[in-house]
Amino acid sequence: MSVIATNAGPSVYWYLTRSTGAVALVLLTAAVALGVIDVRRFNAPGWPRFVIDALHRNVALLAMVFLTLHILTSVLDSFASISPIDAVVPFVGSYRPFWLGLGAVAFDLLLAVTATSLLRGRIGLGAWRAVHWLTYASWPVALLHGLGTGSDVRSAWMLLLTLGCLAVVLVAVVLRALAVRQGYPERARAALGGTGVFTLFLALWLPSGPLGTEWARRSGTPAALLGPSHRQPTAKDRRR
Numbered sequence: 001m002s003v004i005a006t007n008a009g010p011s012v013y014w015y016l017t018r019s020t021g022a023v024a025l026v027l028l029t030a031a032v033a034l035g036v037i038d039v040r041r042f043n044a045p046g047w048p049r050f051v052i053d054a055l056h057r058n059v060a061l062l063a064m065v066f067l068t069l070h071i072l073t074s075v076l077d078s079f080a081s082i083s084p085i086d087a088v089v090p091f092v093g094s095y096r097p098f099w100l101g102l103g104a105v106a107f108d109l110l111l112a113v114t115a116t117s118l119l120r121g122r123i124g125l126g127a128w129r130a131v132h133w134l135t136y137a138s139w140p141v142a143l144l145h146g147l148g149t150g151s152d153v154r155s156a157w158m159l160l161l162t163l164g165c166l167a168v169v170l171v172a173v174v175l176r177a178l179a180v181r182q183g184y185p186e187r188a189r190a191a192l193g194g195t196g197v198f199t200l201f202l203a204l205w206l207p208s209g210p211l212g213t214e215w216a217r218r219s220g221t222p223a224a225l226l227g228p229s230h231r232q233p234t235a236k237d238r239r240r
Contacts, residue, residue, distance in 0.1 A: 109137060154211060
């Protein structure tokens, strides 16, 4: 989230929002990568299957914990007006509505996955697996949310973190595609193609988007939160 310059400096909530968001992205990336490569295919001596499977599940749950903390600190931060409704209902907020809305979409998808995982024994394996695929859809949506709303997008550490997460998912998709290319060639091509298109989109969009000029204004930040250099000139300003 962007921060307005004040004598007091950024609030504690602002720092917590940034840090919990970054940690949530890393954990979600790890959970998605473990799921994509199908950890059950990579058992090692001394590591029972249920241990590796539990690792995937616990990492995903930990990602939800940090994501929840990220949302709570965003709501509590007084810089931007973000309500609890904005966190679950996409595209209704006043602060960068589209990019904040993507975060709500990702959160809703992960809530559905978490709920069905807890009810897996009751809803059946087929229904659980169908909903579980939403985890993979939530990752690119969450990544775009972070790029669109984050105040650290231009920072070297955040760029490296984002590129690292992207690289991890790319490697996982390639490994899985190679593993299933004989039995499911259509799935392998679809996975590689979709991942390639998303990567190409990021490469073309980032320079003119979050890494470009005037992104704070173009992304939908309310005028009251913009500095003079970002504010659209009024009729009074033009007469000066």
